[in-house]
Amino acid sequence: SQTIHQWPATLVQPVGSPLSLECTVEGTSNPNLYWYRQAAGRGLQLLFYSVGIGQISSEVPQNLSASRPQDRQFILSSKKLLLSDSGFYLCAWNLRGQAFFGQGTRLTVV
Amino acid sequence: GESVGLHLPTLSVQEGDNSIINCAYSNSASDYFIWYKQESGKGPQFIIDIRSNMDKRQGQRVTVLLNKTVKHLSLQIAATQPGDSAVYFCAEDTNDYKLSFGAGTTVTVRA
Structure with a gap:
């Protein structure tokens, strides 16, 4: 069966520090991968998606970047975090339309 | 439709009653729709889907x-239980590799 791993679960980082969130998928090959952000009490905002290794599409201009160095690995990064980057970050993969989500990373920038 | 920047609407329901959660979608070309349930601090989980x-x-x-x-989707929950308290999202497959999520509705079940 397919599983998705996302870590860390929580993270507190100072303003201006770098960020690296990792997501890996097991049990499938060539998945479509996604990073979403969810601010407190709000809906899901799509940040990036990838349909293959090295292929990244950005949905909104921002302080973040994404990379897909391997088929089942998706990384969300920032060189310098802003306070506004705080939120709940979710990795997901898509199979025939249905998205499966990781458990999320709660990022607090202080 | 997209919900970026919007606060989530809420629904309060008495335990044992039926709940109805509504969603309007925007793309008439969408042919697949999904409802997700998100409990506090967790990722959304699949509930049910429907094809056009x-x-x-x-x-x-x-x-x-x-x-x-009218591009409208609804989720009905029968005999609502305390464990049904969560945020519910609808999503549409816009046939361009992405799922577009609705605003989400916070459901609170009263004992």
Whole structure:
């Protein structure tokens, strides 16, 4: 069966520090991968998606970047975090339309 | 439709009553729709889906209704239980590799 791993679960980082969130998928090959952000009490905002290794599409201009160095690995990064980057970050993969989500990373920038 | 920047609407329901959660979608070309449930601090989980060639689909205690004419989707939960308290999102497959999520509705079940 397919599983998705996302870590860390929580993270507190100072303003201006770098960020690296990792997501890996097991049990499938060539998945479509996604990073979403969810601010407190709000809906899901799509940040990036990838349909293959090295292929990244950005949905909104921002302080973040994404990379897909391997088929089942998706990384969300920032060189310098802003306070506004705080939120709940979710990795997901898509199979025939249905998205499966990781458990999320709660990022607090202080 | 997209919900970026919007606060989530809420629904308060008495335990044992039926709940109805509504969603309007924006893309008439979308042919696949999904409802997700998100509990506090967790990722969204699949509840039920429906293809555009159907107007109703039933699961265990849940029913999804699709009205393509007015681009409206609803989720009905029968005999709502405390464990049903969560945020519920609808999503549409816009056929461009992405799922577009609705605003989400916070459901609170009163004992």
